[in-house]
Amino acid sequence: QQQVKQSPQSLIVQKGGISIINCAYENTAFDYFPWYQQFPGKGPALLIAIRPDVSEKKEGRFTISFNKSAKQFSLHIMDSQPGDSATYFCAVKHGSSNTGKLIFGQGTTLQVKP
Amino acid sequence: GAGVSQSPSNKVTEKGKDVELRCDPISGHTALYWYRQSLGQGLEFLIYFQGNSAPDKSGLPSDRFSAERTGGSVSTLTIQRTQQEDSAVYLCASSLRRREGEKLFFGSGTQLSVL
Numbered sequence: 001q002q003q004v005k006q007s008p009q010s011l012i013v014q015k016g017g018i019s020i021i022n023c024a025y026e027n028t029a030f031d032y033f034p035w036y037q038q039f040p041g042k043g044p045a046l047l048i049a050i051r052p053d054v055s056e057k058k059e060g061r062f063t064i065s066f067n068k069s070a071k072q073f074s075l076h077i078m079d080s081q082p083g084d085s086a087t088y089f090c091a092v093k094h095g096s097s098n099t100g101k102l103i104f105g106q107g108t109t110l111q112v113k114p
Numbered sequence: 115g116a117g118v119s120q121s122p123s124n125k126v127t128e129k130g131k132d133v134e135l136r137c138d139p140i141s142g143h144t145a146l147y148w149y150r151q152s153l154g155q156g157l158e159f160l161i162y163f164q165g166n167s168a169p170d171k172s173g174l175p176s177d178r179f180s181a182e183r184t185g186g187s188v189s190t191l192t193i194q195r196t197q198q199e200d201s202a203v204y205l206c207a208s209s210l211r212r213r214e215g216e217k218l219f220f221g222s223g224t225q226l227s228v229l
Binding site for chain 2: 041043044049
């Protein structure tokens with residue numbers, strides 16, 4: 001059973017546009033919601049993360065919007081650049097987890113066209 | 115080292131052979147994770163180490179998979195009698211395991227191909 005559902009699977013955006021990737025979860029016990037960015041041949045790297053006590057977090061061109069009641073969170077990339085072309089993964093962590101284990105979504109491949 | 119190091123970067127093996135994948139975490143990181151990434155799939159959790167013990171092995175897909183960690187540092191993931199469905203990228207990650215340090219640092223992975 002997929003604990004976090006990510007969409008879309010792939011996304012093509014023009015340079016300067018806004019890229020939006022969505023994730024939905026069911027378990028209200030999740031307490032940490034990061035986004036990871038992965039370039040080909042590399043491991044994923046933390047991009048930005050949010051906890052459920054805030055509804056939005058912004059770091060540069062990257063923003064997480066968090067809707068606790070809808071059990072959804074999304075990544076917005078403003079002014080998308082060709083260098084943003086990568087695979088993006090959302091993830092969740094269970095609040096009672098004593099392992100720090102992250103459960104990842106299926107990933108979204110983003111292509112930003114020049 | 116500066117980051118998580120995994121070796122080999124690529125491994126081609128024949129069905130039925132055993133393979134060992136190595137992970138050198140960031141120095142001082144007590145938590146170590148193994149994940150598997152199949153083509154077009156997300157990251158599938160395999161096992162978690164805290165120090166040398168593995169309190170969460172829930173993601174290991176079968177008893178052909180095992181892992182150990184020694185000296186609170188290097189970890190080895192062993193796959194016995196490899197099958198074609200084991201072909202994937204095996205990723206290792208480490209973290210400090212403090213609340214503010216839940217960030218996972220991933221290595222570049224080992225691409226395993228089982229022929």
